[in-house]
Structure formats: structure tokens, C-alpha cells
Amino acid sequence: xxxxxxxxxxxxxxxxxxxxxxxxxxxxxxxxxxxxxxxxxxxxxxxxxxxxxxxxxxxxxxxxxxxxxxxxxxxxxxxxxxxxxxxxxxxxxxxxxxxxxxxxxxxxxxxxxxxxxxxxxxxxxxxxxxxxxxxxxxxxxxxxxxxxxxxxxxxxxxxxxxxxxxxxxxxxxxxxxxxxxxxxxxxxxxxxxxxxxxxxxxxxxxxxxxxxxxxxxxxxxxxxxxxxxxxxxxxxxxxxxxxxxxxxxxxxxxxxxxxxxxxxxxxxxxxxxxxxxxxxxxxxxxxxxxxxxxxxxxxxxxxxxxxxxxxxxxxxxxxxxxxxxxxxxxxxxxxxxxxxxxxxxxxxxxxxxxxxxxxxxxxxxxxxxxx
Amino acid sequence: xxxxxxxxxxxxxxxxxxxxxxxxxxxxxxxxxxxxxxxxxxxxxxxxxxxxxxxxxxxxxxxxxxxxxxxxxxxxxxxxxxxxxxxxxxxxxxxxxxxxxxxxxxxxxxxxxxxxxxxxxxxxxxxxxxxxxxxxxxxxxxxxxxxxxxxxxxxxxxxxxxxxxxxxxxxxxxxxxxxxxxxxxxxxxxxxxxxxxxxxxxxxxxxxxxxxxxxxxxxxxxxxxxxxxxxxxxxxxxxxxxxx
Numbered sequence: 001x002x003x004x005x006x007x008x009x010x011x012x013x014x015x016x017x018x019x020x021x022x023x024x025x026x027x028x029x030x031x032x033x034x035x036x037x038x039x040x041x042x043x044x045x046x047x048x049x050x051x052x053x054x055x056x057x058x059x060x061x062x063x064x065x066x067x068x069x070x071x072x073x074x075x076x077x078x079x080x081x082x083x084x085x086x087x088x089x090x091x092x093x094x095x096x097x098x099x100x101x102x103x104x105x106x107x108x109x110x111x112x113x114x115x116x117x118x119x120x121x122x123x124x125x126x127x128x129x130x131x132x133x134x135x136x137x138x139x140x141x142x143x144x145x146x147x148x149x150x151x152x153x154x155x156x157x158x159x160x161x162x163x164x165x166x167x168x169x170x171x172x173x174x175x176x177x178x179x180x181x182x183x184x185x186x187x188x189x190x191x192x193x194x195x196x197x198x199x200x201x202x203x204x205x206x207x208x209x210x211x212x213x214x215x216x217x218x219x220x221x222x223x224x225x226x227x228x229x230x231x232x233x234x235x236x237x238x239x240x241x242x243x244x245x246x247x248x249x250x251x252x253x254x255x256x257x258x259x260x261x262x263x264x265x266x267x268x269x270x271x272x273x274x275x276x277x278x279x280x281x282x283x284x285x286x287x288x289x290x291x292x293x294x295x296x297x298x299x300x301x302x303x304x305x306x307x308x309x310x311x312x313x314x315x316x317x318x319x320x321x322x323x324x325x326x327x328x329x330x331x332x333x334x335x336x337x338x339x340x341x342x343x344x345x346x347x348x349x350x351x352x353x354x355x356x357x358x359x360x361x362x363x364x365x366x367x368x369x370x371x
Numbered sequence: 372x373x374x375x376x377x378x379x380x381x382x383x384x385x386x387x388x389x390x391x392x393x394x395x396x397x398x399x400x401x402x403x404x405x406x407x408x409x410x411x412x413x414x415x416x417x418x419x420x421x422x423x424x425x426x427x428x429x430x431x432x433x434x435x436x437x438x439x440x441x442x443x444x445x446x447x448x449x450x451x452x453x454x455x456x457x458x459x460x461x462x463x464x465x466x467x468x469x470x471x472x473x474x475x476x477x478x479x480x481x482x483x484x485x486x487x488x489x490x491x492x493x494x495x496x497x498x499x500x501x502x503x504x505x506x507x508x509x510x511x512x513x514x515x516x517x518x519x520x521x522x523x524x525x526x527x528x529x530x531x532x533x534x535x536x537x538x539x540x541x542x543x544x545x546x547x548x549x550x551x552x553x554x555x556x557x558x559x560x561x562x563x564x565x566x567x568x569x570x571x572x573x574x575x576x577x578x579x580x581x582x583x584x585x586x587x588x589x590x591x592x593x594x595x596x597x598x599x600x601x602x603x604x605x606x607x608x609x610x611x612x613x614x615x
Contacts, residue, residue: 095485098492102483105496109475112503120510128518131530 035072042066050079057087061096073104118144122151130154133161149179156188163213165195166220200225203232212236227256234266243270251284264291279309287318295325399602400584403491405592406481407574408584410474421465421474422563422570428458428467429543429563432512436536439519440529448528449520455535456516459509467542468509471566475499478570494573501558501569508538 039047046063053059060083067076080097087093122144128137129151138155145151152175159168169192176185195217202214215233220226234249247270253263267288271281286301299322306315400408411420419427432455439451462469475498481487482495515531515538522528540546545555545562555565574581593603 098485098487099483101492102479102495105499106479108496109479109499109503112500113472113506116503116507117510119507120514123507123511124514124518127515127531127534132527 035067035075036070039072040066040070043070043072055086057083057090057093061092064096064100068100068103071107073100073107076100077104126151126154129158133158135159135162147178149175149182149185152178153182153184153188156192160188160192160195163195163199163217165192165199166218166223168192169196169220196220200229203229207236207239212240227253227260230256231260231263231266234263238266238270246270247281247284251280254284254287258287259291261291264288268292277304279305279312282308283312283315283318286322290318290322290325293325295322295327295329298322299326400582400588401484401486401579402592403481403484403487404577404581405584405588406477406484407491407581408589409477410481410570411574411583421470421477422567424465425467425470425474426543426563426567428465428470429539431455432458432467432539433536433543436532436539439532440536442529442532443525445522445525445528448525448532449522452516452519452528452532452535455539456513459516459539460513466509467563468506471502471505471563474570475502478573488577490576490578491573494569494576498566498569498573501561502566504559504561505542505563505566508542512538 043063043066046059046066050056050059050063060079064076064079067073067079077097077100080093080100083090083093084097122141125134125137125141128134129141135155135158138151138158141151142148142155152171156168156171156175159165159171169189172185172189172192175182176189179185199214199218202211203218205211206214212233215229215236218225219229219233223229230249230253234246234253237243237246237249247267250263250266250270253260254267257263265288267284271277271285271288277285282301282305286298286305289295289298289301299319302315302319302322305312306319309315409420410422435451435455435458439448439455442448442451457464458466460466460468478491478495478498482492512535515535519528519531519535522531541560542562543564545565546560547554547556548560549557555561561569588602591603
């Protein structure tokens with residue numbers, strides 16, 4: 001009861017205080033309003049009126065009111081301050097100026113409170129990121145401070161702690177871009193690189209859960225060994241009878257380096273079944289069949305891919321290669337049926353393959369048992 | 372001759388009498404000082420001013436957070452932190468954040484009063500912006516409190532309770548974020564101790580001097596229909612707004 005009475009008194013006091021402060025409801029604001037670039041019609045009209053009669057206090061106050069309506073608090077203060085020279089000591093103007101200045105400080109106070117809220121959220125996320133290794137919190141903190149080296153280092157540390165050295169390397173590299181002189185970034189980059197090399201070793205030699213986790217941890221986009229890690233991942237998935245994941249890794253490897261026979265065999269094996277294939281799988285199958293010199297089959301695969309996704313990049317060029325290869329295969333077939341020696345045609349075909357653009361990687365590994 | 376002497380004595384005595392009478396007349400405080408009074412001595416359930424309540428809450432939060440930090444039992448950590456969270460951010464219970472914002476608001480209202488001194492007009496916006504760091508720590512205590520409420524790990528809860536304890540201590544005494552060896556030498560380091568000193572400074576600079584505002588004035592400042600603010604000596608009530 002006592003609390004209720006106090007609360008009623010409190011609400012009444014609040015209303016009274018707003019009135020006392022000269023905050024007519026029209027001026028009430030929550031600090032979020034911003035002064036628009038294009039002034040309202042009221043401001044334009046009031047400005048025009050004041051330009052005609054600069055000595056009119058009423059017109060000046062009308063302009064100040066219009067500016068306040070538009071959340072242009074600073075402009076309103078300046079308008080009233082300009083009037084002080086024309087109306088020295090005028091009580092109305094003085095009172096209006098005092099109230100308007102209060103609105104300006106109120107606006108900055110509200111902005112401060114909002115910033116406090118944001119800063120608290122960032123601090124909370126930074127704390128959880130650095131002390132608890134909460135990666136979601138790291139990402140939340142980076143939303144507010146994308147170029148903050150401290151947050152980036154904390155995220156890298158959390159990734160390293162979570163056994164994700166490749167991701168940590170990328171994060172530290174970003175931190176290095178932002179703060180090249182930060183000593184901690186250098187040492188953490190080295191630590192991440194060491195952890196990644198250890199993961200790579202396990203990835204290359206093992207085939208169990210640890211090896212799979214190691215490959216995932218070591219996979220670094222854009223690294224020189226990305227193709228090798230993707231291929232290894234695909235092989236491990238295949239051995240563990242996870243065809244979708246295996247195909248995804250083979251496709252990723254194939255996108256990095258076309259013409260690898262191991263990868264091509266893996267893709268063809270995994271897409272031989274009657275399961276639903278999307279445009280990417282059809283295109284990968286076509287590309288793999290091209291590598292394996294199976295032109296007419298490649299052509300069929302590309303046709304499926306084109307039907308599903310006509311705008312797929314690089315499809316046209318590969319389509320043309322498959323066309324050419326299929327044509328040659330047909331010539332060989334016809335020539336073979338007619339009893340002509342096929343050697344020349346085969347040599348011609350090999351020359352055509354050699355014309356394929358130079359690739360970024362070389363891999364002379366023998367096909368694996370799974371392939 | 373005797374009459375002359377008497378007249379001279381009367382002439383001397385009259386100003387003294389008038390002066391002494393004047394000294395006995397209790398003058399009402401300025402409207403600005405009534406608002407300052409609400410920040411200092413006033414309208415909360417315990418009839419304390421908002422700043423006093425904020426200081427008391429800041430002390431309680433430190434004690435609660437300390438209790439949570441050293442407790443090995445997750446449920447008890449959560450209970451202590453929940454209490455600290457209420458003391459920090461509750462509006463109904465006049466938590467630290469709410470009380471401090473209300474104190475700041477009343478000081479800002481004082482600055483917009485027609486009888487506000489230049490000192491109050493100048494100091495109020497500074498005081499308001501200086502409260503922001505304490506508000507930020509309160510927000511962070513609230514967020515960490517929610518994390519503890521959702522936590523299933525004693526280690527995590529204790530770690531976060533430790534952070535809350537440090538924030539609570541900083542809210543009470545200030546902190547030394549710039550590591551210059553001086554606690555609270557910049558607004559970004561302020562706690563309640565520094566804010567209290569700032570408000571005391573504002574009060575000390577007042578001219579006419581600020582005097583503790585009587586409760587009657589605190590709750591009888593009313594606005595007449597014509598817009599004028601007066602003290603409601605006749606207890607008219609009715610269609611008038613104010614602190615009654």
C-alpha cells in the first residue's frame with residue numbers, strides 16, 4: 001500500500017516534472033530522433049518568415065519550435081541564440097533558450113545511455129569470448145566492433161582453444177591487418193600455425209574420428225594444401241560410408257583443381273547411383289567424366305546440369321570441351337567400326353586435353369582403394 | 372534631551388529589530404532547490420533521496436556479488452546474483468541504475484527551473500553524462516546475471532559472479548581503467564563515490580546556498596492552471612499538478 005501510494009506520487013511527480021521542464025508533449029523525445037537532411041515544410045515556412053522579419057521574436061520562437069519538432073535541437077538553440085542580440089534580456093527568449101539547451105543535453109544523455117547499453121553487450125560478449133571460449137559471443141561482439149583487434153584476438157584464442165587452428169589463423173590474420181604492430185597477434189599466429197601443422201599430420205595419416213576432426217580443423221580456405229585436405233576429407237568420409245559429405249568434399253576439391261584422376265574417380269563413383277542429383281553434382285560428374293576422357297557421358301551430365309541451372313558459371317566452356325571430346329569419340333567409334341587405325345585419332349584427342357588451361361595444383365597420387 | 376536620546380535609541384533599535392525579524396522568517400526554497408532536494412532527500416519509500424538510495428544499493432550489490440563469487444553451490448550463486456540483479460536494475464525496488472537516473476533527471480529538472488542558478492544550469496548536463504559509466508556497468512551486471520541464471524556450470528557461474536563483483540565494486544568506489552594509479556580521475560572511471568563528490572560540489576557552489584529542503588516543500592510544489600509554479604500553502608489541490 002505504501003509502495004503503491006509512493007508509485008502514484010512518483011508518476012504524478014514525473015508528469016509535473018516534465019511540465020516544469022518545459023517539455024510540452026510535442027517536444028518529448030526518447031533520444032533516438034535525428035535531425036532530417038530535408039527540413040519539414042513547417043521549418044521551411046518558419047525560416048522564410050524569419051528571413052522576412054528577423055526582429056520578430058514570435059517568428060523566431062515558431063522556427064525554434066518547428067526545429068524541435070524535427071529533432072533539430074542544436075539548430076533550435078542556434079536560432080534562439082541568434083535572437084539574443086536582437087532581444088537582449090527578453091524573459092521569454094531566455095526561458096525558451098534554457099529549455100531548449102536542456103533538450104540538447106537530454107538528447108546527448110539519452111545517446112549516452114544507449115551507448116552504455118551497446119557497450120555493456122559488447123563487454124559481455126568479449127568476456128564470454130575471451131574467458132569462456134564462447135564463439136557465438138565472439139561473433140556477436142564482432143558485429144558491433146568488426147575491426148577491433150582485441151575482439152579478433154579473443155575470437156582467435158577461442159577458436160584455438162576449441163581446436164580450430166585453421167579458423168584461428170584466419171582470424172589472427174585479420175587481426176594483423178587491423179593492428180599490424182600488435183605483438184600478441186604474431187605469437188598467436190605462430191601458435192595457430194603449429195597447432196594446424198599437427199592437425200595436418202594426423203589428417204594425412206589416420207582415418208578414424210581423430211583424423212576426420214584433424215582434417216576439419218586443418219582445412220584452411222585459400223591455403224596451398226586446401227586441395228589435399230579436401231581430398232583427404234573426401235576419402236575419410238567415403239571410408240566411413242558418408243557419401244553426401246564425401247561428394248561435397250570431392251566437389252570442393254574438383255573446384256580447386258580440375259583434372260585430378262583420383263578426385264574424378266571419387267565423384268563418378270559417388271554419382272553413379274540413381275539418387276537425386278542437383279545441378280552442382282551433375283556439373284561435377286560432367287567435369288569428372290571429362291577428366292576420365294568419357295566425353296559423351298560428360299555431355300549428358302552437363303546437359304542435366306544446364307537444364308537444372310542454365311546460368312551455372314563455367315558450364316558453357318566445359319560443355320564445349322565435352323562436345324569436342326564426344327565428337328572425337330564418335331569419330332573413333334566410327335573409324336574403329338570401319339576398320340581404320342584409331343591411333344591418330346587418339347593422339348589428336350590427347351592433344352586436345354593438353355590444351356586445357358594450366359592448373360594450380362599437381363597430384364600424381366594413385367587412385368585410392370575406395371575409388 | 373531625553374526624547375532625543377530615546378529617538379536615537381529607537382532609530383538604532385528599529386533596523387536591528389527588522390533585521391532580527393527578517394532572520395526569523397523562513398523563506399521557501401527555490402524551485403530548482405526543490406528538485407535538487409528530490410535527488411538528495413526525498414521521494415523514495417524510505418524518504419531518502421535518489422542518490423542516497425543509489426549509494427546504498429551499490430553497497431548491497433557488492434556484498435551480494437561477493438557472496439555469490441565464493442559460493443560453491445550453483446543454486447545459491449544464482450539466488451545471490453538474482454538479488455544483486457534486482458538491487459542493480461529493478462525499477463520497482465529503486466535499483467542502483469533507476470535511482471541514479473532519477474537523481475540525474477531531477478538535477479536536470481533543477482537546471483531548467485526559472486530560478487536555476489548558472490551553477491546548476493552548467494553542472495547538470497555534466498553530472499548527467501558522468502553517470503553513464505555506472506549505468507553501463509549496471510547493464511553489464513544485468514547481462515551477466517542472466518547468463519548465470521541460465522548456466523549449468525559452477526565454474527562458469529563463479530567466474531561470472533567474480534566479474535559482477537568487480538563491476539559492483541567499481542560502481543561503488545570507481546576504478547582505474549587508464550592505469551594511471553588514480554581511481555576515478557576521469558568520468559569513465561566514476562563510481563558512486565565520485566558522483567556523490569560531484570553533486571556535493573554542485574550543492575556547495577550554490578548561491579543562494581542550498582539548504583535541506585523541508586518535506587513539505589518537496590511534496591507541495593504545484594503548477595497552477597496559468598502555468599505558474601507555486602507552493603500550495605492553502606492545500607487547494609483540485610486541478611493542479613505537482614508533487615502532492
